[in-house]
Amino acid sequence: MKRREFIALVGSATAALPVVTRAQQPAMPVIGFLGSESSTLWANLVRAFNQGLGETGYVEGRNVAIEYRWAEGQNDRVPALMADLMRLQVSVIAVPGSTPAAMAAKAETTTIPIVFIIATDPVQVGLVASLNRPGGNLTGVVTLNVEIAPKRLELLHELFPTATSFALLVNPTHPALAEPVMRGVQAEARTLGIELHLLHASSDSDFDSALATAARLRVAGLVVGPDTLFNSRIGQLAALSVRHALPTIYQWREFVAAGGLLSYGSSISDAFRLGGVYTGRILKGDKPADLPVQQTTKIELFINLKTAKALGVDMPATLLARADEVIE
Numbered sequence: 001m002k003r004r005e006f007i008a009l010v011g012s013a014t015a016a017l018p019v020v021t022r023a024q025q026p027a028m029p030v031i032g033f034l035g036s037e038s039s040t041l042w043a044n045l046v047r048a049f050n051q052g053l054g055e056t057g058y059v060e061g062r063n064v065a066i067e068y069r070w071a072e073g074q075n076d077r078v079p080a081l082m083a084d085l086m087r088l089q090v091s092v093i094a095v096p097g098s099t100p101a102a103m104a105a106k107a108e109t110t111t112i113p114i115v116f117i118i119a120t121d122p123v124q125v126g127l128v129a130s131l132n133r134p135g136g137n138l139t140g141v142v143t144l145n146v147e148i149a150p151k152r153l154e155l156l157h158e159l160f161p162t163a164t165s166f167a168l169l170v171n172p173t174h175p176a177l178a179e180p181v182m183r184g185v186q187a188e189a190r191t192l193g194i195e196l197h198l199l200h201a202s203s204d205s206d207f208d209s210a211l212a213t214a215a216r217l218r219v220a221g222l223v224v225g226p227d228t229l230f231n232s233r234i235g236q237l238a239a240l241s242v243r244h245a246l247p248t249i250y251q252w253r254e255f256v257a258a259g260g261l262l263s264y265g266s267s268i269s270d271a272f273r274l275g276g277v278y279t280g281r282i283l284k285g286d287k288p289a290d291l292p293v294q295q296t297t298k299i300e301l302f303i304n305l306k307t308a309k310a311l312g313v314d315m316p317a318t319l320l321a322r323a324d325e326v327i328e
Contacts, residue, residue, distance in 0.1 A: 029092075029283050031066045032085035034105070036098030037232045038072050041254075048269040049096065052276020058283060073232025075100040075174075082108050092282050096275050097268075098228050099176050102127055106138055113282045116140035117275045119226045120176045122293055131293040139288040141274045142295050143266035145226040145251045149181045150188035152249045152264050155301075156221035157192050159247065159313060163220030167197040169210055170225040181225040204233065207240055215244040222248040224255075226265075234258050247313055256302040256327055261311065267298040300324045 033049075035042050046068075050060055058064040067088055069081040075098070082104045085093060093109075095101040096117035105114045106127060117140055122128045129135035131142075156166060168185050170178040182198065189196035197217055199210045214222050224230055224237060234252065238260035241248035250256075251265030274294050282288060301319075304327045308315045320326055 028063060028065050030088060030090045031064060031279060031283075032088065032090035032093040033066050033068045034078070034081055034085060034093065034095050034098075034101050035068065035070045036073065036075075036078075036096070036101055036228045038070050039068065041232065041234075042097075045096070045269060045272045048272035049094070049276040049279075052273040052278075053280045055273075055277055056280025056284060058280045064283065071098070071101065071228075073229055075228060078104045086112070092279055094275060094279050096272055097231065099125060100174070100228070102138070102140075106136075110137055112137065113288045114138040114140075115275050115279045115282065115288070117143070117271050119143045119145040120180070121146075125176050128293060131295075133289065134291065134293060135289050137288050139278060139291040139293055141271045141278070142293055143268065143271050144296060144299065145265045146177065146180050146184070148265065148299065149223065149225060150184045152223045152251075152262075153185050153188050153196075154192070155262060155264055155319070156223065156247065156249055157194065158316070158319065160220040163194070165195045165197065165217065165219045167199050167214040167217065167219040167222045168225060169199045169201055169214075169222060169230075171202050171227040171229050172200045173202045174227055174229075177227055178225060185223060185225075202229070204236070207233065207236060211237075211240045211244045211246055215246055220247070222246050224248060224250045226251050234260075242307060242310060245311055247311055253300065253302045253325070256304045256307075259304065259307055261304055261307045261313065263300075263302045265299065266296040267300050270298050271296050302327065 060066050071077045078101050086108050092113045093105050094115045095105050099118045099120045102116035102118055114137055127138050170181055172178055186196055201207050201210045234255045235258040238255055238258040242259055247261050249262040250260055252263055252268055256263045278291060301323045302325050303323045306328055
Protein backbone atom coordinates (compact mmCIF):
# COMPACT_ATOMS: atom_id res chain seq x y z
CA MET A 1 0.00 0.00 0.00
CA LYS A 2 1.31 3.41 -0.96
CA ARG A 3 1.99 5.95 1.80
CA ARG A 4 -0.62 8.38 0.40
CA GLU A 5 -3.29 5.65 0.36
CA PHE A 6 -2.39 4.59 3.91
CA ILE A 7 -2.78 8.17 5.25
CA ALA A 8 -6.13 8.52 3.49
CA LEU A 9 -7.36 5.22 4.97
CA VAL A 10 -6.33 6.20 8.53
CA GLY A 11 -7.90 9.64 8.10
CA SER A 12 -11.24 8.21 6.97
CA ALA A 13 -11.28 5.74 9.88
CA THR A 14 -10.55 8.50 12.38
CA ALA A 15 -13.32 10.67 10.97
CA ALA A 16 -15.75 7.82 11.47
CA LEU A 17 -14.87 7.32 15.15
CA PRO A 18 -17.20 9.98 16.61
CA VAL A 19 -20.15 8.42 14.77
CA VAL A 20 -19.33 5.00 16.24
CA THR A 21 -18.89 6.51 19.69
CA ARG A 22 -22.24 8.28 19.51
CA ALA A 23 -23.96 5.10 18.40
CA GLN A 24 -22.56 3.23 21.41
CA GLN A 25 -23.73 5.77 24.00
CA PRO A 26 -26.45 4.36 26.30
CA ALA A 27 -29.99 5.58 25.71
CA MET A 28 -31.50 7.98 28.24
CA PRO A 29 -33.55 6.06 30.87
CA VAL A 30 -37.30 6.61 30.77
CA ILE A 31 -39.59 6.89 33.80
CA GLY A 32 -43.25 6.02 33.38
CA PHE A 33 -45.32 8.37 35.58
CA LEU A 34 -48.98 7.46 36.08
CA GLY A 35 -50.73 10.28 37.93
CA SER A 36 -54.16 9.62 39.42
CA GLU A 37 -55.26 13.22 38.88
CA SER A 38 -54.46 15.86 36.20
CA SER A 39 -51.27 17.65 35.22
CA THR A 40 -52.82 21.00 36.20
CA LEU A 41 -53.84 19.88 39.68
CA TRP A 42 -50.51 18.17 40.28
CA ALA A 43 -48.12 20.80 38.91
CA ASN A 44 -46.61 21.47 42.35
CA LEU A 45 -46.41 17.75 43.16
CA VAL A 46 -44.62 16.97 39.89
CA ARG A 47 -42.10 19.67 40.82
CA ALA A 48 -41.62 17.97 44.21
CA PHE A 49 -41.11 14.60 42.49
CA ASN A 50 -38.53 16.13 40.17
CA GLN A 51 -36.83 17.74 43.16
CA GLY A 52 -36.37 14.27 44.64
CA LEU A 53 -35.01 12.99 41.34
CA GLY A 54 -32.58 15.91 41.33
CA GLU A 55 -31.28 14.91 44.76
CA THR A 56 -30.05 11.68 43.16
CA GLY A 57 -28.53 13.45 40.16
CA TYR A 58 -31.30 13.06 37.60
CA VAL A 59 -32.77 16.04 35.72
CA GLU A 60 -35.70 15.60 33.35
CA GLY A 61 -34.66 16.29 29.77
CA ARG A 62 -30.95 16.21 30.59
CA ASN A 63 -30.22 12.64 31.68
CA VAL A 64 -33.69 11.12 32.18
CA ALA A 65 -36.99 11.28 30.28
CA ILE A 66 -40.44 11.05 31.86
CA GLU A 67 -43.54 9.74 30.09
CA TYR A 68 -46.62 11.15 31.88
CA ARG A 69 -50.07 9.59 31.83
CA TRP A 70 -53.04 11.11 33.72
CA ALA A 71 -56.13 9.26 34.98
CA GLU A 72 -58.03 12.50 35.73
CA GLY A 73 -59.45 11.00 38.94
CA GLN A 74 -61.01 8.06 37.07
CA ASN A 75 -59.73 4.73 38.35
CA ASP A 76 -61.30 2.84 35.43
CA ARG A 77 -58.76 4.50 33.12
CA VAL A 78 -55.77 3.17 35.06
CA PRO A 79 -55.35 -0.31 33.43
CA ALA A 80 -55.24 1.08 29.87
CA LEU A 81 -52.79 3.84 30.86
CA MET A 82 -50.59 1.31 32.63
CA ALA A 83 -50.59 -0.98 29.59
CA ASP A 84 -49.57 1.99 27.45
CA LEU A 85 -46.56 2.68 29.68
CA MET A 86 -45.61 -0.99 29.60
CA ARG A 87 -45.42 -0.88 25.80
CA LEU A 88 -42.82 1.88 26.06
CA GLN A 89 -40.49 -0.44 28.01
CA VAL A 90 -39.80 2.18 30.68
CA SER A 91 -36.98 1.69 33.21
CA VAL A 92 -39.17 2.32 36.28
CA ILE A 93 -42.83 3.18 36.88
CA ALA A 94 -43.94 5.79 39.42
CA VAL A 95 -47.58 5.47 40.53
CA PRO A 96 -48.08 8.30 43.03
CA GLY A 97 -51.33 9.06 44.80
CA SER A 98 -53.41 6.02 43.93
CA THR A 99 -53.70 2.54 45.42
CA PRO A 100 -55.64 1.30 42.34
CA ALA A 101 -52.76 2.47 40.12
CA ALA A 102 -50.25 0.66 42.30
CA MET A 103 -52.36 -2.51 42.18
CA ALA A 104 -52.70 -2.24 38.40
CA ALA A 105 -48.95 -1.79 38.03
CA LYS A 106 -48.27 -4.83 40.20
CA ALA A 107 -50.68 -6.89 38.08
CA GLU A 108 -48.93 -5.81 34.86
CA THR A 109 -45.30 -6.64 35.69
CA THR A 110 -43.10 -8.50 38.13
CA THR A 111 -39.86 -7.23 36.60
CA ILE A 112 -40.11 -3.46 36.04
CA PRO A 113 -39.47 -1.58 39.32
CA ILE A 114 -42.49 0.30 40.68
CA VAL A 115 -42.53 3.23 43.14
CA PHE A 116 -45.87 4.01 44.80
CA ILE A 117 -47.09 6.87 47.00
CA ILE A 118 -50.28 5.83 48.77
CA ALA A 119 -52.27 6.27 51.98
CA THR A 120 -53.25 2.62 52.47
CA ASP A 121 -51.21 -0.11 54.21
CA PRO A 122 -49.22 -1.69 51.33
CA VAL A 123 -48.79 -4.95 53.26
CA GLN A 124 -52.51 -5.28 53.93
CA VAL A 125 -53.45 -4.78 50.26
CA GLY A 126 -50.70 -7.14 49.07
CA LEU A 127 -48.31 -4.72 47.38
CA VAL A 128 -45.27 -5.69 49.47
CA ALA A 129 -44.30 -8.52 51.80
CA SER A 130 -43.27 -6.16 54.62
CA LEU A 131 -42.45 -2.51 55.13
CA ASN A 132 -38.78 -3.15 55.97
CA ARG A 133 -38.15 -5.66 53.18
CA PRO A 134 -40.71 -5.26 50.38
CA GLY A 135 -39.34 -8.37 48.68
CA GLY A 136 -40.58 -7.82 45.11
CA ASN A 137 -40.47 -5.15 42.43
CA LEU A 138 -42.44 -2.55 44.41
CA THR A 139 -41.54 -0.04 47.11
CA GLY A 140 -42.48 3.52 47.89
CA VAL A 141 -43.93 5.97 50.37
CA VAL A 142 -46.96 5.72 52.67
CA THR A 143 -48.66 8.84 54.03
CA LEU A 144 -50.46 8.92 57.37
CA ASN A 145 -53.72 10.26 55.97
CA VAL A 146 -55.68 7.16 56.95
CA GLU A 147 -54.19 6.86 60.44
CA ILE A 148 -54.80 10.50 61.34
CA ALA A 149 -58.36 10.71 59.97
CA PRO A 150 -59.68 10.44 63.57
CA LYS A 151 -57.60 13.50 64.46
CA ARG A 152 -59.55 15.49 61.88
CA LEU A 153 -62.76 14.73 63.75
CA GLU A 154 -61.02 15.72 66.97
CA LEU A 155 -60.06 19.09 65.46
CA LEU A 156 -63.65 19.76 64.41
CA HIS A 157 -64.82 18.82 67.89
CA GLU A 158 -62.26 21.28 69.27
CA LEU A 159 -63.95 23.97 67.19
CA PHE A 160 -67.42 22.95 68.36
CA PRO A 161 -66.96 21.38 71.82
CA THR A 162 -70.68 21.38 72.66
CA ALA A 163 -71.80 19.81 69.36
CA THR A 164 -73.02 16.22 69.41
CA SER A 165 -73.35 15.41 65.70
CA PHE A 166 -70.75 15.28 62.90
CA ALA A 167 -70.45 13.53 59.51
CA LEU A 168 -67.85 11.58 57.53
CA LEU A 169 -67.77 11.40 53.72
CA VAL A 170 -66.18 8.32 52.09
CA ASN A 171 -66.16 6.62 48.69
CA PRO A 172 -67.68 3.13 49.15
CA THR A 173 -66.26 1.92 45.82
CA HIS A 174 -62.74 2.21 47.25
CA PRO A 175 -62.95 0.02 50.40
CA ALA A 176 -59.17 -0.17 50.89
CA LEU A 177 -59.36 3.46 52.00
CA ALA A 178 -62.97 3.84 53.10
CA GLU A 179 -63.15 0.95 55.55
CA PRO A 180 -60.09 1.75 57.73
CA VAL A 181 -61.06 5.44 57.73
CA MET A 182 -64.60 4.59 58.85
CA ARG A 183 -63.34 2.32 61.62
CA GLY A 184 -60.92 4.91 62.93
CA VAL A 185 -63.28 7.89 62.82
CA GLN A 186 -66.17 5.89 64.30
CA ALA A 187 -63.94 4.81 67.18
CA GLU A 188 -62.97 8.44 67.79
CA ALA A 189 -66.63 9.47 67.74
CA ARG A 190 -67.41 6.92 70.44
CA THR A 191 -64.49 8.19 72.52
CA LEU A 192 -65.77 11.78 72.20
CA GLY A 193 -69.33 10.70 72.93
CA ILE A 194 -70.76 12.15 69.71
CA GLU A 195 -72.92 10.85 66.86
CA LEU A 196 -71.25 10.25 63.49
CA HIS A 197 -73.27 10.13 60.26
CA LEU A 198 -71.72 8.21 57.36
CA LEU A 199 -72.17 9.76 53.91
CA HIS A 200 -71.22 8.20 50.57
CA ALA A 201 -70.05 9.69 47.26
CA SER A 202 -68.66 7.73 44.32
CA SER A 203 -69.15 10.26 41.50
CA ASP A 204 -69.34 14.00 40.88
CA SER A 205 -73.11 13.90 40.95
CA ASP A 206 -73.10 12.53 44.51
CA PHE A 207 -71.25 15.44 46.10
CA ASP A 208 -74.03 18.01 46.24
CA SER A 209 -76.60 15.56 47.61
CA ALA A 210 -74.15 14.20 50.20
CA LEU A 211 -73.29 17.65 51.56
CA ALA A 212 -76.94 18.73 51.38
CA THR A 213 -77.77 15.69 53.52
CA ALA A 214 -75.10 16.72 56.04
CA ALA A 215 -76.58 20.21 56.19
CA ARG A 216 -80.10 18.81 56.59
CA LEU A 217 -78.89 16.62 59.48
CA ARG A 218 -77.58 19.82 61.10
CA VAL A 219 -74.16 18.30 61.78
CA ALA A 220 -71.60 20.68 63.26
CA GLY A 221 -68.92 19.69 60.76
CA LEU A 222 -67.83 17.26 58.05
CA VAL A 223 -64.70 15.12 57.72
CA VAL A 224 -63.86 14.23 54.11
CA GLY A 225 -62.02 10.90 53.90
CA PRO A 226 -58.97 10.48 51.65
CA ASP A 227 -59.82 9.25 48.17
CA THR A 228 -58.57 9.62 44.60
CA LEU A 229 -61.95 10.94 43.42
CA PHE A 230 -62.08 13.52 46.20
CA ASN A 231 -58.50 14.59 45.52
CA SER A 232 -59.40 15.39 41.92
CA ARG A 233 -62.48 17.42 42.95
CA ILE A 234 -61.01 19.50 45.75
CA GLY A 235 -62.28 22.81 44.36
CA GLN A 236 -65.79 21.42 43.94
CA LEU A 237 -65.86 20.02 47.48
CA ALA A 238 -64.56 23.27 48.95
CA ALA A 239 -67.19 25.34 47.12
CA LEU A 240 -70.02 23.00 48.16
CA SER A 241 -68.93 23.04 51.80
CA VAL A 242 -69.22 26.84 51.82
CA ARG A 243 -72.49 26.84 49.86
CA HIS A 244 -74.05 24.49 52.40
CA ALA A 245 -72.52 26.44 55.32
CA LEU A 246 -70.75 23.27 56.43
CA PRO A 247 -67.41 23.54 58.29
CA THR A 248 -65.31 20.88 56.57
CA ILE A 249 -61.84 19.40 57.07
CA TYR A 250 -59.76 17.51 54.49
CA GLN A 251 -56.21 16.22 54.21
CA TRP A 252 -54.45 18.64 51.80
CA ARG A 253 -53.58 22.33 51.74
CA GLU A 254 -55.09 22.58 48.24
CA PHE A 255 -58.54 22.16 49.81
CA VAL A 256 -58.00 25.17 52.05
CA ALA A 257 -56.47 27.20 49.22
CA ALA A 258 -59.63 26.47 47.19
CA GLY A 259 -61.82 27.87 49.98
CA GLY A 260 -62.27 24.93 52.36
CA LEU A 261 -62.05 25.63 56.10
CA LEU A 262 -59.36 23.24 57.39
CA SER A 263 -56.87 20.64 56.27
CA TYR A 264 -54.78 18.34 58.42
CA GLY A 265 -52.57 15.62 56.99
CA SER A 266 -49.24 14.38 55.77
CA SER A 267 -47.22 16.74 53.60
CA ILE A 268 -48.07 15.39 50.16
CA SER A 269 -45.31 17.42 48.51
CA ASP A 270 -42.76 15.83 50.85
CA ALA A 271 -44.16 12.39 49.98
CA PHE A 272 -43.72 13.11 46.25
CA ARG A 273 -40.16 14.32 46.87
CA LEU A 274 -39.35 11.07 48.68
CA GLY A 275 -40.92 9.12 45.80
CA GLY A 276 -38.64 10.97 43.40
CA VAL A 277 -35.61 10.08 45.52
CA TYR A 278 -36.52 6.38 45.45
CA THR A 279 -37.12 6.50 41.68
CA GLY A 280 -33.67 8.01 41.20
CA ARG A 281 -32.03 5.45 43.47
CA ILE A 282 -33.60 2.63 41.48
CA LEU A 283 -32.29 4.16 38.24
CA LYS A 284 -28.85 4.08 39.86
CA GLY A 285 -29.17 0.36 40.53
CA ASP A 286 -30.90 -0.07 43.90
CA LYS A 287 -33.46 -2.88 44.02
CA PRO A 288 -37.03 -2.17 45.20
CA ALA A 289 -36.92 -5.36 47.25
CA ASP A 290 -34.14 -3.86 49.38
CA LEU A 291 -35.59 -0.34 49.80
CA PRO A 292 -37.82 -0.13 52.91
CA VAL A 293 -41.21 1.48 52.41
CA GLN A 294 -40.95 4.98 53.86
CA GLN A 295 -43.65 6.54 56.04
CA THR A 296 -44.01 10.31 56.00
CA THR A 297 -43.78 11.96 59.39
CA LYS A 298 -44.40 15.61 58.50
CA ILE A 299 -47.98 16.58 59.40
CA GLU A 300 -49.40 19.96 58.39
CA LEU A 301 -52.38 22.05 59.54
CA PHE A 302 -53.82 24.76 57.28
CA ILE A 303 -56.67 27.15 58.07
CA ASN A 304 -58.66 29.48 55.82
CA LEU A 305 -59.56 32.43 58.04
CA LYS A 306 -61.68 34.09 55.34
CA THR A 307 -63.84 30.98 55.11
CA ALA A 308 -64.04 30.79 58.91
CA LYS A 309 -65.47 34.32 59.01
CA ALA A 310 -67.90 33.55 56.19
CA LEU A 311 -69.16 30.49 58.08
CA GLY A 312 -69.30 32.35 61.40
CA VAL A 313 -66.67 30.06 62.94
CA ASP A 314 -64.70 31.57 65.80
CA MET A 315 -61.25 30.09 65.30
CA PRO A 316 -59.49 29.57 68.68
CA ALA A 317 -56.16 31.34 69.10
CA THR A 318 -54.60 28.06 70.24
CA LEU A 319 -55.55 26.40 66.94
CA LEU A 320 -54.31 29.35 64.88
CA ALA A 321 -51.00 29.19 66.71
CA ARG A 322 -50.57 25.52 65.76
CA ALA A 323 -51.28 26.11 62.05
CA ASP A 324 -48.49 25.78 59.51
CA GLU A 325 -50.24 28.46 57.47
CA VAL A 326 -53.29 30.68 57.93
CA ILE A 327 -54.79 31.76 54.62
CA GLU A 328 -56.57 35.11 54.83
